[in-house]
């Protein structure tokens with residue numbers, strides 16, 4: 001069953017086209033990562049799917065209905081990117097307040113243990129660390145035993161330990177049959193959690209595939225050098241020329257450098273560095289861009 005669906009969805013904010021013809025389907029039992037650089041449109045897509053905003057064009061569905069209809073959101077848990085907790089309320093009181101909205105909430109103690117906050121129940125939220133506050137905000141999405149949880153950059157600002165505690169909680173929910181859509185800047189986070197990855201860039205879906213397939217694409221490196229003439233080189237997925245340098249995008253930089261040496265290329269100023277997600281995707285998905293030509 002489709003729990004959330006976007007069908008040719010666009011969203012404009014004045015001059016900015018934040019989403020441009022996006023298709024996305026989240027099915028029961030999936031753990032889907034939404035990956036993309038700043039401004040790619042991740043939060044906008046999430047806000048449309050959970051009914052906070054309306055699309056400019058296209059259709060959005062949640063549990064088969066309109067996300068803006070409260071009835072469609074009964075089995076949904078959400079943690080937005082920015083959250084605010086009343087500073088003077090205690091952790092237990094916040095959970096109690098949210099729990100009262102649901103017929104069968106998870107007991108506060110159990111929820112807090114799951115999120116590594118078991119000893120914080122009596123603390124005022126204003127006295128929590130930033131990481132503890134974020135974990136509480138994420139935990140609140142799970143209070144009502146939702147079928148679908150949507151988390152917008154759940155681990156931003158968390159240290160490694162807190163991040164891993166949160167990953168465990170998300171994995172536990174998924175292992176019990178829960179469905180998750182989470183956005184992230186971090187490939188590492190999506191790799192650790194998701195089976196399927198949807199990559200957004202400039203408001204478009206650049207890829208929608210398994211983690212393995214996406215890793216293959218974003219594992220691209222940039223071998224950059226100055227050379228007068230280059231022979232055809234195996235393993236180069238795109239070539240760019242800029243400011244007198246040639247940039248070769250490849251999935252195996254070591255082999256490419258060996259091939260350059262074997263071919264006797266008189267290169268100078270060699271640099272090897274990872275491509276950003278955005279660079280890799282733009283290079284691979286838009287081979288007819290003026291600066292990138294598939295070899």
Ligand SMILES: Nc1ncnc2c1ncn2[C@@H]1O[C@H](COP(=O)(O)OP(=O)(O)OP(=O)(O)O)[C@@H](O)[C@H]1O
Pocket residue numbers: 013016017018036037038039040041042043044045081185
């Ligand atoms: N309320 C708004 N008013 C005007 N422009 C907006 C608004 N919300 C988002 N945008 C613009 O829409 C585009 C997509 O933003 P969005 O927040 O969806 O991206 P994102 O992928 O979630 O980015 P980030 O990773 O930085 O959170 C950006 O250009 C952003 O500036």
